[in-house]
Amino acid sequence: MTTDAALLETAAAKRPRGRPRKTVDERDDGNRRVALLAAAALLFRRKGFSATTTRDIAAAAGMQSGSPFYHFKSKDALLFAVMEEGMRAALSRQRAVVQAPGHASLSPQSRLRELVQVHFDVLLGPGNDFVPVMLYESRSLQARQRKLVAQLISEYESLWMPVLSALHASGHLRAPVGLARLLILGALNWSVQWFDAKKGASVQDLTDAAMALFLKSD
Amino acid sequence: MTTDAALLETAAAKRPRGRPRKTVDERDDGNRRVALLAAAALLFRRKGFSATTTRDIAAAAGMQSGSPFYHFKSKDALLFAVMEEGMRAALSRQRAVVQAPGHASLSPQSRLRELVQVHFDVLLGPGNDFVPVMLYESRSLQARQRKLVAQLISEYESLWMPVLSALHASGHLRAPVGLARLLILGALNWSVQWFDAKKGASVQDLTDAAMALFLKSD
DNA sequence: CCTACCGATCGGTAGG
């Protein structure tokens, strides 16, 4: 699929040109690995894990069919790496939000808005295929790997709980906090199925609508 | 997978015993077709379309590997039949709700509650694998079939619009109606990912939580 | 609906 290869040019072009590597023999494996991950994320998202072949991925990264197995032990391992990378990045972004200087002094409503907005961007931003793959392809993981992913998801959700509890306490959120978290994140996660960046609504519009829908008043 | 075959015993046993068929030569093909659909729905939901083999499905329905193709032209056609059957049943149930004698005289809040409750049951009720397959495997359909499914989804969503518009007009729903519909149905649809019938919450609990979350007051 | 089978594709590997 040459289209996919084209879409990944940017990732492949990120190879640093300035400082030369320590030894001539050290190929920039790190970057080929990154290109493989980006290609896998794009294809896993578009076609699903089982319908994507390792040959598809290799071609999208400009390699021969056997080469992905030089970087990853198996197709499974590639899927897990995509998910882990996606959740690592998402966690890091949300932690930055929560730990930002002014954040703690904001109202719970404003704090929820920031979480929602970053969540939408993690799901719908350009090139952000990693977390959608995690959301919709976990079924294809082996039990051990699925547990590790579940752990990351749990950490991610724990960032939401203090805000939701505060909103519940102040009467702005009436549903039980646990179910509210599942329903709210579900509403956001489902946007992966219908959001179209080229169409009407923006991530800002979605954030506004979600806040208006979930909160009793602003 | 003998486990799957066992789970499908009930469907296979529905074969009518009383009145004999018109001719001796008329095998109850209709029922073997039903068994295939139920087996396919269960497996497509559990493992996804691409990861399910037609041999899996045949075995779960108690057939040999080539036999599904006597009833369905292709694996694709089987997937489409599952989705069409699921949406036909869901539409029929929701139409019955909307057209029930007292329904029109209920408050918009109560009408939404009925739609939500039936929707949860369509997704989470025992043996209801057909609609979840439609929700999560449409990617595997061919363009023509996907269009037909989209048409059914559109009909289904149109049943919600009058209720949502009324709630918006009365101030019980603050988000724009179009985005509210997408977010609300997303919250409900995502329950397929986490709901566990053997655990704490019931469909009633979910319905209560959803109503409390979405509406400004009851 | 079964038997027997085909052609294509797939994940993965050896050896360089």
Add this chain to the structure above:
DNA sequence: CCTACCGATCGGTAGG
């Protein structure tokens, strides 16, 4: 990271 390849599996079919 490529070349060349293997064993297994898969969707689907002919002929009964």
